[in-house]
Amino acid sequence: MTVLDYAAGLFTPYYIALMAISTLGGIIVGLLPGITVTMSVGLLVGLTFGMPPLDALIVLTCVFVGGIYGGSQSAILINVPGSPAAAATALEGHMMCKTGRAGQAIGFATISSGIGTVFGALVLFAVAPMIAEFALKFSAWEYFLLAVLGMAISAALCGRSMALGLIGAFLGVMIALVGMDSVWGYQRFTYGYTDLAAGFSFIPAMIGLFGLAEVLHALSVRAGQPLADKVGRVSTKVADYWRYRMAILRANVIGVIIGALPGVGADIAAWVSYGSNKQMSKEKDQYGKGTPEGVVSAETANNAAVGGTYIPMLTLGIPGDAVTAVILGGMVLHGLRPGPMFFLESPQYFTIIPTIMVVSAVFLVVFGLMMARVTPRILGVPAWVLFPVVVLLAIVGSFAVNNRIFDVWVMFAFGVLGWGMRALAIPTPPLVLGMILGPMADAEFRRALSASHGSLEPLFTRPLSLMLIVALILTILASTGALRMLIERFSRKTE
Amino acid sequence: MPWRDIAVATVMLVIAVAAFRESWNMPIFGGQNLTAPGLFPMITAAAIGLLALTVLIRRIPEVLGWRPMRPEAPEEEIGSVTKVIICTLITAGAVALMRPAGFIVAGMFATAGLMLAGLGRRPNLPEGALILGVALILPVVMHWVFTQIFLTPLP
Numbered sequence: 001m002t003v004l005d006y007a008a009g010l011f012t013p014y015y016i017a018l019m020a021i022s023t024l025g026g027i028i029v030g031l032l033p034g035i036t037v038t039m040s041v042g043l044l045v046g047l048t049f050g051m052p053p054l055d056a057l058i059v060l061t062c063v064f065v066g067g068i069y070g071g072s073q074s075a076i077l078i079n080v081p082g083s084p085a086a087a088a089t090a091l092e093g094h095m096m097c098k099t100g101r102a103g104q105a106i107g108f109a110t111i112s113s114g115i116g117t118v119f120g121a122l123v124l125f126a127v128a129p130m131i132a133e134f135a136l137k138f139s140a141w142e143y144f145l146l147a148v149l150g151m152a153i154s155a156a157l158c159g160r161s162m163a164l165g166l167i168g169a170f171l172g173v174m175i176a177l178v179g180m181d182s183v184w185g186y187q188r189f190t191y192g193y194t195d196l197a198a199g200f201s202f203i204p205a206m207i208g209l210f211g212l213a214e215v216l217h218a219l220s221v222r223a224g225q226p227l228a229d230k231v232g233r234v235s236t237k238v239a240d241y242w243r244y245r246m247a248i249l250r251a252n253v254i255g256v257i258i259g260a261l262p263g264v265g266a267d268i269a270a271w272v273s274y275g276s277n278k279q280m281s282k283e284k285d286q287y288g289k290g291t292p293e294g295v296v297s298a299e300t301a302n303n304a305a306v307g308g309t310y311i312p313m314l315t316l317g318i319p320g321d322a323v324t325a326v327i328l329g330g331m332v333l334h335g336l337r338p339g340p341m342f343f344l345e346s347p348q349y350f351t352i353i354p355t356i357m358v359v360s361a362v363f364l365v366v367f368g369l370m371m372a373r374v375t376p377r378i379l380g381v382p383a384w385v386l387f388p389v390v391v392l393l394a395i396v397g398s399f400a401v402n403n404r405i406f407d408v409w410v411m412f413a414f415g416v417l418g419w420g421m422r423a424l425a426i427p428t429p430p431l432v433l434g435m436i437l438g439p440m441a442d443a444e445f446r447r448a449l450s451a452s453h454g455s456l457e458p459l460f461t462r463p464l465s466l467m468l469i470v471a472l473i474l475t476i477l478a479s480t481g482a483l484r485m486l487i488e489r490f491s492r493k494t495e
Numbered sequence: 496m497p498w499r500d501i502a503v504a505t506v507m508l509v510i511a512v513a514a515f516r517e518s519w520n521m522p523i524f525g526g527q528n529l530t531a532p533g534l535f536p537m538i539t540a541a542a543i544g545l546l547a548l549t550v551l552i553r554r555i556p557e558v559l560g561w562r563p564m565r566p567e568a569p570e571e572e573i574g575s576v577t578k579v580i581i582c583t584l585i586t587a588g589a590v591a592l593m594r595p596a597g598f599i600v601a602g603m604f605a606t607a608g609l610m611l612a613g614l615g616r617r618p619n620l621p622e623g624a625l626i627l628g629v630a631l632i633l634p635v636v637m638h639w640v641f642t643q644i645f646l647t648p649l650p
Contacts, residue, residue, distance in 0.1 A: 047645055163549050164500070167507050170543045174514060174536065181532040188532055189517060212586065219582055219613045220574030384613025385629065388606040391586060392637055395593070395605075400647045408590050416583060423576075424499050438539075446530040 006351040010058075010359070018055060019356060022062030023363040029063070030070020031082040031375060034218030034383060035390055037067030038322045039211030043397035045203050045330035053334035057349070058356055060327050065360040067323075068266050068302055069113040069368060072295075073375045076105045085266035085302040088274040092287070092294030099290050103372060107234040108292045109299045110368035111241065112248065114361045116300040119252040120259065120307020121357035124314075128350050131315040132343035140448035141458050145468035147441035150318045152472055154263025154430045156479035165430045168421070172434020173441065175200055182443055195406040202329045202435065204398035204407040205414045209428055210322060211394045212415025215387045217422060234372045236292075244296050247277045255301035259308020263433035265321030266302035266309075273301030307357060314338050314350065317440065322432045333401075497554045497564065504550035511544035581612045598649040602634025 010016075029040040041060055048056035071083030076093035089109060096105035138146070151173075155165025178189045179199025190196040241248065251273040258269040277297040278287045287294055309320025317339035319325035331338055336346060343350060398411035421428050452458050459465050518540055521533030556562040589605035607630035611618070618626055641647040 047641075047647075050646065161500075161550070163546050163553075164503070167503075167543055167546045167550070170539050170546070171507070171510075173539050174510075174543070177536050177539065183530060184532050186521065186532040188521065188536060189514070216579050216582055217574060219609070220576070220578040382613075384610050384615075385625070387613060388609040388629070389633065391589075391605055391609060392602050392634065395590065395602075396598075396637065396641050396647065396649065399593075399649065400641070400645070403648055405590070405594050405650075408593065412586060412590055415586070419579060419583075424503055426503065442535040445535060450530045 003351045006348040007355040010352060010355050015058060016359070018058050019062050019359050020363050020367075022059045023066040023360045024367050026063035026066020026068075027070040027073075027364065027367055027371065028066075028378070030067035030086075031073045031378065032070075032386065033074055033078075033080045033082050034214050034387060035082075036210045036214050037064060037071075037083050037085075038209075038326055039207055039214065039390075039394070040067060041323050041330075042203050042207040042211065042326045043393055045326060045333065046397045046400035048330070049333060049400070053331070053336055054352070056330060056334055057327075057336075057353070060330055061353060061356045062360040062363075064323050064327070065117055065303070065306055065357060066364055066367075068306055069110070069117075069299070069364050072109040072113065072299055073106055073368075073372070074379055076102060076109065076295075077376060078379055083267075085270055085305075086298070087267060088270040088298035088302075089295055091274070092291055092298075095288070095290030096292070096295070101290065103234040104236060104292065105290075105295055106372045106375075107236040107369065108240070108295045110234070110365055110372075111236060112251075112296045112299040113303040113368070114365040115241075115248060116252060116255055116303030117306060117361035117364065118358055119300075120256050120304040121354040121361070122307075123256045123304075124307040124310050124357070125351065125354035128311050128315050129343060129347075131311060132340060132350075135315055135340035136344075138340065138464065139458075139462065140444040140451060141462060141465045142468060143444040144441050144448055145459075145465055145472065146316060146318060147437040147444065149468055149472050149475065150262035150312075150437050151430060151433050152475045153261050154433045155427075156475050157261065157264050157268060160425060162476070162479040164426050168426055168428070169430035169434040172431040172436075173438030174434075175205075175431075176435045176438035177442060182439065183446060195404070200410050200414075200435075201398075201401055201404075201407050203326065203333075203401045204411040205435065206322070206326050206329070206432070207394050207398050208411035208414030208416075209418040209432065211390065211397075212411060213418025213422060213428075215390050215394075216415065216419045218383055219387055234369050240292060241296075244293050247281065247293050247297050248300050250277055250280070251297045251300035252304045255304025256308040256311075258301075259305030259320050260311045262312055262318050262320060262437075263322075263429040265323070265429065266305040269305035269308070270298040270302040273297045303361075307354070310353060314342055314353070316340065317342075319433070319436055322429055325432050325436050328436065497558045500550055500554045501558065504547040504554070507543055508547040508551070511540045511547060514540035515544065575615075578612060578615065582609055585609055585612060593650055599634045599638050602637065603630050606630040606633055 029035045030037055040063055044059055044063060048059050067083060068085050071081045071086030072089045074080055074082035075086040075090035076097050079090050079094040081087045081090050093105045151169035155169050156162050178196055180197050181188055187197060254273040254276060255269045258264050258272055274294060274297045278284060281293060283291055283293060309324040312318045312320050313324040313328055319328050328338055394411060395408055398408045401407055418428060515537055518533045518537035557564045585605060585608035589601045592601035592604055607626060610626045638649055642649055
């Protein structure tokens with residue numbers, strides 16, 4: 001079958017309807033503050049377990065795309081982003097709302113999100129097969145180093161302190177090591193509890209960390225009311241997008257690159273894009289006063305990051321963010337194994353997933369523009385009515401994975417942990433990445449040592465390993481400011 | 496913030512020491528046993544311990560005034576901790592009720608409790624009716640949807 005055959009297979013009434021409904025569902029959950037995209041995808045992984053793998057992948061991907069966009073509407077209307085990825089949108093979008101341009105802000109956010117999603121999908125389609133082929137050259141040492149590098153990058157970029165980020169990452173590794181060891185079958189840290197023999201189930205942990213924790217936080221803070229009861233016209237002109245074409249291009253590139261970095265994700269992409277475009281804009285003085293360019297920068301980047309996050313997930317088995325971490329877990333449940341061999345075993349998904357994203361982008365634009373007038377009413381529902389629904393869904397979603405009450409307790413424990421980490425300003429993405437990459441690092445490290453008969457020499461003699469070690473050192477130096485000091489010292493010497 | 500970091504680092508140091516000790520009791524070395532299950536947990540525990548010490552070494556001088564504190568980013572509002580504790584206890588109660596009483600009863604308890612806790616005051620008549628209605632209907636509907644459509648064997 002050719003690439004076109006794989007893509008064409010999706011254009012049946014059933015799949016089109018599934019993509020439409022899933023994108024709409026994603027937009028609705030995305031716009032509700034307190035219901036995160038990660039939690040929604042986590043719940044859906046359990047609920048779509050009985051579906052065929054392709055159907056489940058369609059649902060999860062479309063909810064992801066819709067959810068990342070959906071947060072922009074609440075960000076614009078009530079200055080509370082529905083998803084963390086829309087936090088940068090709130091800066092300019094809410095200002096536009098205050099000056100009577102709510103409809104225009106939503107229009108810009110919607111079209112920009114569609115553009116970003118399509119760009120990310122095209123990059124995924126073009127680049128992922130190349131990376132997958134390159135990844136086939138990796139040995140166990142490189143996989144081990146890749147896992148460590150992924151955690152280091154996440155720790156460096158996601159928090160205020162790399163040390164705390166790395167503590168979170170290694171804590172995630174430790175949590176993932178609980179249970180039966182995959183090589184010897186030895187029970188680690190189970191203390192005789194049979195429930196712990198299989199370890200902490202990943203999906204309930206994610207539902208707790210990103211679902212229950214978010215609900216606990218949202219119930220405790222005062223929520224805003226929609227500033228605009230009515231949203232005016234949502235139409236925007238093509239000339240405006242031509243005017244902001246450089247910002248759109250920069251945002252697309254930034255979004256995909258940052259999305260592809262392990263454990264970073266759409267929210268960082270949006271902020272970096274906003275900040276970069278603000279620096280390079282000819283309308284710098286308009287930033288902070290409600291410039292559409294700010295909305296366009298943030299929204300294009302955060303949706304472009306969606307495609308970016310799939311690149312390392314599909315090709316290396318390393319998720320680009322928390323949502324793809326959950327989607328990775330879902331794919332494994334359905335018998336798909338993302339990683340270097342995925343391109344050889346299931347090449348059709350490297351066409352199918354970008355196609356799903358592009359179709360979802362079309363529905364995102366259509367539904368996003370249509371929903372703009374209904375959104376203030378949806379946002380008017382008080383949090384204390386909505387969140388018990390979310391908690392019940394979290395309980396059901398956690399139970400549905402393995403039909404165990406123990407998993408519901410895991411969800412609860414991680415929910416409390418997630419709220420605590422948020423209260424202490426410790427980033428959670430490194431913890432998630434540690435839980436995903438820890439077992440991989442453990443297995444590959446031991447495999448590598450076994451193959452080299454206990455010698456660490458290949459770590460330093462293999463060119464790919466050396467490259468990854470250099471990247472690791474540069475990441476640590478950059479995050480501690482030491483790299484900047486070295487560069488400044490070197491510049492002074494050469495002057 | 497420095498006190499919080501010191502507290503976190505101390506707790507993590509204790510966890511690291513406990514994990515390291517537990518790993519020490521696992522098979523680690525012995526001839527070719529570099530692939531033994533205790534090695535990686537031991538390395539991870541050591542890494543956590545060292546990182547925690549790094550945080551302590553950086554923060555304690557700041558708290559004691561020996562070193563100026565670095566400017567910190569503004570903290571996110573964490574809201575009412577009392578409400579969080581109440582909601583946590585209600586959720587824990589609901590999960591504990593699932594096995595003996597079933598999902599519907601546990602769901603009714605969680606819904607009513609969380610709605611009241613989220614409201615944060617005595618409800619008036621319409622709010623009370625809404626809470627009662629949602630608490631009675633929502634768990635039943637959810638139970639039906641998930642057991643009949645998604646075939647989840649909820650208790």
